[in-house]
Amino acid sequence: MDLKALFGLGEEERARRSSISDRLSKIDPSYFKEIYEQIYQRFSGVYSKTEIEKYNLIRVDSTIVADACTKLKEGIDQKSGKKLVKFSFSFDGILPSGVEVFTAQKYSSEESALPEAILKQVKKEEYHDNIYVIDRGLQSTRSMKEFDGQSVKFIIRSKDNRKFEEMESFLEPKKPLKWNDWEVLKDSKVKLYTGSPIQNQRGKVHFRQEKVETEFRLVVIKSQKTNKEFWFLTNEFQLSAKEISDYYRKRWDIEVFFRFLKQELNLSHLVSMNRNGIEVMVYMTMIAAMLLLIYKKSNNLG
Template sequence: MKDVKVHAKDILRMIPDEELAKLSSSTKVDYCAKVLSGERMFYLLVFALLAADQISQRKLEVVFNNSMFKTLFNISADAHVTHSSISTRLSKIDLSFFEKAYEIIYRRFSQLYTEEEIMHLYLIRVDSSMVAECCNRLKAGFTVGKKPGDGRQPRKQIKYTMAYDGFAVRLAEVFNEAVYLSEDMAIPKVVLKLVKKDSRHANLYVIDRGLSSLDNFNAINECDGKFVGRIKTSRNMEVVESLMKEDTDTDLGNLELYEDNIVHLYDNEEKKYSETPYRVIKARFKQPRDTTRPANKGKVRRVENEVFLITNDFGLTPKQVAEAYRRRWDIEVFFKFLKQNLSFSHFVSTSENGIKVILYMTLITAMLVMIYKRENGLGFSIGKFMFFMEMQDWVCQLMVVLNGGNADKQNGDIRLKARIP
């Protein structure tokens, strides 16, 4: 792997073991745990998520009892677990250990970004993804659509709403109640939490059409949070002022700007226009699209030739607003990576606690891959594959050393962990 600039070993060594050990003590995650300590569970899930595209409790059992895993993370050879003990541990293990571990690792890894790159991390894409349990074993979840007519129970689903900054997830919420099926209920919980944490109000939140309630726009605005979203072209509003000038750049990439207005949105509850000003940018696609309504119009979103973008940031240019909204697609690519490559399309645990533990560990593993792919100029999938291949190579070298041989000197100290967690 001559073209690799930053190796997987270097990234794994950045995981702060001393801080994880302190967390183990402060959270008491290891209370009554004989084999599956918090740190062991941490590294078990990292290794398994890197090793396979889809993991299960039985696969976690195989991984833990495998000599490769034990050698790489310096775990005693006689340590042994079963899939049932993993299941029980996931359902009862202290969640705060994994929440705080995620925060620590995010801070550590985000330090690798330059000041210029950090500026891009202030663009926070917020969206949701649904995951369904095909075996109907979820202890909590909601159903979507009609019940099956053959007497079968409808599949339960869980909703994940995340705020993604292009490097990692700043905040994630897990929803298992039907009321959160609406994005107007789920997204504000994430956005408003982050707005309160962002004391400098540097973040710009990018949201899709799912968030459309005037009350939610006002709630973000009142907290001094800045956002860019999209509204329906049929949205009722009154123009207060036009921001279009003779020298306004109307080229928005594949869109062409035709209006940039300060508006008041109609309040359906009060039956009048709201007094809070927003900015609505109206643009058309340069290449007209086929807008013929499909026969199954209830299942396919209507195609339009116009896009209405809304923001409460009056200092951005129309092109900056359009570019910010275009970058919203990054979170869709990230969701695809999580589901296709990090086992996020199904549930390893069906308990609420276990689901959240797996969520945090999936996001931590995604951070490791993100740094590796970024430093080595790779894609998500190949980055994850090469990361694990390097781990296999080092296990082979470590086994040579442990058996009295000489490993490749250019790799230096190949042991990843100096102590047994």
């Protein structure tokens, strides 16, 4: 992109970083957001149902960009004194379907960032068959209950040995379920527990475990090579245990996408230290990413 043309500079003028940063801080990011959403809606239809799997698998995760020069005006504080910006992306395996920019301190936790990013996308796609695939950063039973209440399907990798009550097992006795080097140890309908804050007479707060009445599904598989267990929680009861495992494995696609954004499109370099400018840059980066991915597909470049 010719920055001189973008910012209306003559050939003899130099595009200083400070000038670019100032200009970005004044551009309306909603303009670029609208362009990004229009491109996504138009070109996501190019891909067949076979290509986007039986369901739209939306991989959701966050990546952070740190301010190396301590000039970021608004960001999540770190112990080092530096600030960082969190980008929570939704990725359908082919194109980036959503992004949220977080700079407030509460979003340092994925328990705050990911549910907000997911529910904002759900509002944009009222009628969908999406399943949201999420890593261990989100473990809140309350968030899972909220997702289920809004008919948001999800597969979350759970922390091992979390507290639950088994309501029903879907495994047949004496018929072990295996594929390749994997064995299903548990496939059950369960109720989960969550911590409720209780304040004692001295004013101190502790948490009491309370059972949530919403029913979820717990799938536990074990690698026969490493003996490592993987726990998955979902509100999807129609898929097989193998499908749930296979769908979660596709979450790795978003990690590859993050590397593409940071290494090839330089997302990790903050041109602007202003939140407005950062939003403009992330939408411009997403537009560029989609155009590149669409070009690769149309030319069979992998």
